Amino acid sequence: MISIEGVGKTFGRFTALEDITFEIADGRICGLVGYNGAGKTTLLKMIAGIYRPESGRITIDGIPVYENEGIKRRLFMAQDDPFFLPQGSLRSMALFFSGFYPNWSQKTFKDLVDFFELDPDARISGFSKGMQRQAALILAFATMPKYLLMDESFDGLDLSKRNQLKSIMFEYMKKHGTNIVISSHNLRELEGLCDFIAIIRDKRLSFAETVDEMRKRRTKYRIAFPRNDGAERLEAIAARNITRDGDGFIFTWDGGEGELRKMLESSSPLWIASEPMTLEEIFLDEMEDKEYDIATFF
Numbered sequence: 180m181i182s183i184e185g186v187g188k189t190f191g192r193f194t195a196l197e198d199i200t201f202e203i204a205d206g207r208i209c210g211l212v213g214y215n216g217a218g219k220t221t222l223l224k225m226i227a228g229i230y231r232p233e234s235g236r237i238t239i240d241g242i243p244v245y246e247n248e249g250i251k252r253r254l255f256m257a258q259d260d261p262f263f264l265p266q267g268s269l270r271s272m273a274l275f276f277s278g279f280y281p282n283w284s285q286k287t288f289k290d291l292v293d294f295f296e297l298d299p300d301a302r303i304s305g306f307s308k309g310m311q312r313q314a315a316l317i318l319a320f321a322t323m324p325k326y327l328l329m330d331e332s333f334d335g336l337d338l339s340k341r342n343q344l345k346s347i348m349f350e351y352m353k354k355h356g357t358n359i360v361i362s363s364h365n366l367r368e369l370e371g372l373c374d375f376i377a378i379i380r381d382k383r384l385s386f387a388e389t390v391d392e393m394r395k396r397r398t399k400y401r402i403a404f405p406r407n408d409g410a411e412r413l414e415a416i417a418a419r420n421i422t423r424d425g426d427g428f429i430f431t432w433d434g435g436e437g438e439l440r441k442m443l444e445s446s447s448p449l450w451i452a453s454e455p456m457t458l459e460e461i462f463l464d465e466m467e468d469k470e471y472d473i474a475t476f477f
């Protein structure tokens with residue numbers, strides 16, 4: 180279990196994160212989501228024990244990470260900007276990592292090198308960006324981590340490799356009960372992969388909950404009214420993101436359909452239909468973006 184309690188981080192006078200608290204149970208694939216600069220990498224680096232939190236504490240299985248070498252050998256952070264030895268090949272990196280990570284699996288290393296069809300003796304710096312990403316992921320999984328932290332790991336991979344990576348993550352998690360945390364700004368990528376989502380916004384945790392809980396709390400509805408005052412009626416019940424859809428409206432609402440029908444009884448809606456929200460819709464719903472008149476920029 181990863182436990183983050185009241186954690187904050189500053190860089191000089193700049194506050195990157197404030198008072199972040201949540202827990203990630205073992206066997207979960209957690210999506211860490213936020214806009215550019217939200218603090219995802221900073222939080223992952225604190226979980227990995229690379230940065231020391233300035234306030235609060237992060238423990239893994241009850242043990243503070245930053246000070247604990249033993250835990251660091253059981254976790255791996257696949258960084259957005261992966262580390263390779265200068266002139267290093269996959270084989271030399273394997274030798275290097277196998278000395279540090281006690282669970283290193285030469286079999287997994289070999290199987291993944293074959294799977295991704297990379298030359299283990301070629302210089303990694305000569306690989307394309309996507310191939311370097313694959314090389315980093317091969318090394319990450321071959322360390323057989325109990326905790327795997329992945330920073331934007333889908334970036335630079337083509338569609339087929341992204342799907343293969345998802346299958347590898349599932350299989351690895353299923354077999355080893357690993358706790359995987361993956362940061363991303365692409366919610367579509369995380370749909371169907373993560374069962375737990377933490378969203379960071381304005382340096383703070385917006386929420387952290389299971390995807391099932393998230394979906395239960397918010398629903399997207401379609402509705403049509405017999406009169407023209409539909410928008411006002413929806414605003415009156417605190418519906419959000421109200422948009423016109425043909426003769427009706429689409430909106431989100433934090434409640435069940437039964438309750439909604441009751442609240443709108445006096446408006447005699449022609450019909451109401453509900454549908455689950457995608458992760459991307461939930462994220463946008465949560466973020467409530469500032470509105471700019473882009474046309475005035477030019």
Ligand SMILES: Nc1ncnc2c1ncn2[C@@H]1O[C@H](COP(=O)(O)OP(=O)(O)OP(=O)(O)O)[C@@H](O)[C@H]1O
Pocket residue numbers: 190193195213214215216217218219220221222364
């Ligand atoms: N080493 C550092 N020194 C100074 N400021 C930093 C450092 N690392 C991160 N920051 C700042 O902290 C904030 C959070 O950065 P971070 O890289 O964690 O965001 P992120 O959510 O991973 O962004 P992105 O999605 O763009 O990768 C940013 O404003 C960034 O400029």
